[in-house]
Amino acid sequence: MARRKAQSGERTSDKPRSLGRDAMHRLLKNRAAVAGGAILLVIVLAAVFADFVAPYSITEGKIRDNYAGPSASHPLGCDFMGRDMLSRLIYGARISLAAGLIGALTAFVIGVTFGLIAGFFGGKTDNIMMRFVDIMYSFPTLLLIILLMVFFKSSFSISGVAEGGFRGALSNIDRAMGGMFFIFLGIGLTSWLGMARLVRGMVLSVRGKEYVEAARAVGTPRSKILLRHVLPNVLGPAIVAQALQIPGFILYEAFLSFIGLGVNPPTPSWGMMLSEGYVAMRSHFHLVLWPALAISITLFAFNFLGDGVRDAFDPRQTRR
Amino acid sequence: MFQFILRRMLWTIPVIFVVSALTFVLMHSVPGSPFTRERALPAAIQKNLEAKYHLNDPLWKQYGDYMWGFIRLDFGPSIAYRARTVNEILAQQWPVTMTLGAVAFVFAACLGIPLGILSAVKQNTLIDHSSMVVAMLGVSIPSIALGPFLIWIFALKLKWLPVATWGTPAHIVLPALTLSTFYLSRFARITRASMLQVTREEYIVTARAKGVRESVVNLKHAFRNALIPVTTIAGPAFADILTGSLVVEQIFGIPGIGKYYVTSIANRDYPVIMATTLIFALLIIFMNLLVDISYALLDPRIRYN
Numbered sequence: 001m002a003r004r005k006a007q008s009g010e011r012t013s014d015k016p017r018s019l020g021r022d023a024m025h026r027l028l029k030n031r032a033a034v035a036g037g038a039i040l041l042v043i044v045l046a047a048v049f050a051d052f053v054a055p056y057s058i059t060e061g062k063i064r065d066n067y068a069g070p071s072a073s074h075p076l077g078c079d080f081m082g083r084d085m086l087s088r089l090i091y092g093a094r095i096s097l098a099a100g101l102i103g104a105l106t107a108f109v110i111g112v113t114f115g116l117i118a119g120f121f122g123g124k125t126d127n128i129m130m131r132f133v134d135i136m137y138s139f140p141t142l143l144l145i146i147l148l149m150v151f152f153k154s155s156f157s158i159s160g161v162a163e164g165g166f167r168g169a170l171s172n173i174d175r176a177m178g179g180m181f182f183i184f185l186g187i188g189l190t191s192w193l194g195m196a197r198l199v200r201g202m203v204l205s206v207r208g209k210e211y212v213e214a215a216r217a218v219g220t221p222r223s224k225i226l227l228r229h230v231l232p233n234v235l236g237p238a239i240v241a242q243a244l245q246i247p248g249f250i251l252y253e254a255f256l257s258f259i260g261l262g263v264n265p266p267t268p269s270w271g272m273m274l275s276e277g278y279v280a281m282r283s284h285f286h287l288v289l290w291p292a293l294a295i296s297i298t299l300f301a302f303n304f305l306g307d308g309v310r311d312a313f314d315p316r317q318t319r320r
Numbered sequence: 321m322f323q324f325i326l327r328r329m330l331w332t333i334p335v336i337f338v339v340s341a342l343t344f345v346l347m348h349s350v351p352g353s354p355f356t357r358e359r360a361l362p363a364a365i366q367k368n369l370e371a372k373y374h375l376n377d378p379l380w381k382q383y384g385d386y387m388w389g390f391i392r393l394d395f396g397p398s399i400a401y402r403a404r405t406v407n408e409i410l411a412q413q414w415p416v417t418m419t420l421g422a423v424a425f426v427f428a429a430c431l432g433i434p435l436g437i438l439s440a441v442k443q444n445t446l447i448d449h450s451s452m453v454v455a456m457l458g459v460s461i462p463s464i465a466l467g468p469f470l471i472w473i474f475a476l477k478l479k480w481l482p483v484a485t486w487g488t489p490a491h492i493v494l495p496a497l498t499l500s501t502f503y504l505s506r507f508a509r510i511t512r513a514s515m516l517q518v519t520r521e522e523y524i525v526t527a528r529a530k531g532v533r534e535s536v537v538n539l540k541h542a543f544r545n546a547l548i549p550v551t552t553i554a555g556p557a558f559a560d561i562l563t564g565s566l567v568v569e570q571i572f573g574i575p576g577i578g579k580y581y582v583t584s585i586a587n588r589d590y591p592v593i594m595a596t597t598l599i600f601a602l603l604i605i606f607m608n609l610l611v612d613i614s615y616a617l618l619d620p621r622i623r624y625n
Contacts, residue, residue: 131334132338134335135334135335135338135339136338138335138339138601138604138605138608139338139339139342139601140559140562140563140597140600140601140604141563142563142564142566143563143566143581143596143597143600144342146566146581146582146585147343147346147347147585147593147597148346150347150350150585150586151346151347151349151350154350154351247460251462254462254464255462255464255567258464258567258570259566259567259570259582271464274464274465274468275464278468278571281468281471281472281476282476285472288468288472291465292461292464292465292466292468292469293465295462295464295465296457296460296461296462296465299459299460299461299462300456300457300460300461302460303456303459303460304456
């Protein structure tokens with residue numbers, strides 16, 4: 001499909017194109033990726049404007065609507081407390097995307113900082129830091145997240161009701177976010193290892209480049225070399241790599257909420273809706289169907305877009 | 321090769337040390353004790369219980385005692401289930417999780433890899449496109465969504481298979497499918513990509529030019545070399561499938577270690593949490609070692625020294 005459009009889409013001017021623009025061009029020619037992006041855009045818009053889009057309250061339902069099937073007033077039916085499914089799904093998109101994006105961002109910041117320091121300072125520092133990463137790789141991530149979540153939830157959320165200071169502040173933040181804050185923290189603290197390895201590797205190769213040597217020769221301070229010369233060259237590929245990880249972070253949130261260690265009810269996370277609906281699945285399948293579809297479609301869109309982005313940035317590996 | 325294996329085995333020691341220490345510190349920093357109940361126990365009883373399980377000893381001593389026991393494969397008594405030792409609990413639950421995990425892994429590898437080969441050989445045909453769309457679906461539908469779908473179709477509507485729980489071989493099918501779908505699809509996608517890359521190598525052209533039969537070119541020349549990237553994800557795949565059973569066991573009500581792990585954390589059953597985490601970690605290390613060894617077997621160019 002790419003070949004067919006190649007002629008018509010090609011720009012004829014002789015102006016050199018930047019790598020980014022070139023990649024964008026390839027991405028736009030990939031129909032599956034564009035479709036994924038479009039679906040994602042709709043989901044993002046729904047999540048951002050949930051307050052205007054969602055027709056009903058997500059916390060209050062009518063008892064006579066318990067388990068109600070689809071109807072004119074509730075197009076997707078109602079859940080076990082008579083709450084409108086569609087509205088809860090729309091707000092659920094907010095939770096999923098936030099977990100994906102902020103979880104990825106937290107892991108990104110930790111991983112990039114760690115990898116940058118290890119790669120730039122090298123020697124013993126590098127050795128110790130990377131051995132630590134190697135060790136943590138053998139820690140089953142899901143188990144570590146569960147342990148961390150239990151630690152956070154019971155040290156800060158439940159018992160720390162009226163505490164002041166640092167603990168109280170954290171617990172208040174988490175409560176205000178419906179239990180989201182600790183999910184971000186839990187995901188971020190456990191998922192930065194790959195990023196640290198990637199960044200360290202890139203720093204090692206950038207560090208040997210002539211322009212870094214030139215900067216050092218004219219006496220540029222190390223901190224400035226690190227931030228002005230090394231970091232910008234590492235950032236691009238790191239961002240792409242991390243963006244491809246977002247579906248994984250969305251999954252962690254759904255898993256955690258499913259086993260009861262994620263968001264606090266009544267916050268409508270798709271994972272939590274699945275576990276709530278699961279109990280009544282035999283007689284009311286729509287309670288499970290919609291959240292299952294919502295999370296699958298979102299991940300599907302992310303993966304298609306992600307594949308397209310990877311192919312666009314690395315045309316040698318194009319598989320279509 | 322022998323030296324490499326030995327070094328990797330020695331490497332296990334610091335890994336186990338860090339994993340166990342981190343788990344130990346984390347679980348003991350969680351407020352509450354195994355004896356926290358809705359109705360508080362009388363102080364004297366609580367004190368006696370804590371003394372019995374050495375919970376009043378300094379933390380470093382508790383840790384040392386536990387690890388000393390762990391080395392001798394004595395995982396201590398379960399605190400939540402007073403009459404049983406952790407060894408007994410593990411002996412009952414691990415086989416369930418391992419069976420489920422192994423069946424899921426075999427599903428993933430034995431269906432995913434051939435699917436990938438087929439797609440690569442029939443590149444850009446209907447077979448290729450449709451199996452790649454299926455594989456894309458497979459990596460996108462999470463187990464917590466797929467499990468209920470499969471139950472609804474095969475257990476509730478068609479009534480072919482049991483809804484949940486454990487016991488007969490028929491009980492394994494749905495949870496194993498749920499657990500394996502993600503890696504089945506990843507195996508298919510990676511095998512295909514890797515096959516296509518290898519097919520462009522010159523030795524493949526040479527083999528074809530020599531008039532070697534197409535099936536031999538594909539399976540002997542291309543597949544063997546294409547397998548290396550596939551083995552790379554085999555280690556993580558096994559680890560993810562095992563830990564993924566944590567969620568799948570919840571969905572299907574399977575009495576395996578994953579379901580027990582979550583309960584143990586809620587009960588603050590320290591010895592069970594420790595033993596489970598450490599065994600998971602050991603298994604992951606072991607699988608990664610196996611992967612590294614199989615590299616060397618697959619590709620004689622890879623040498624470890």
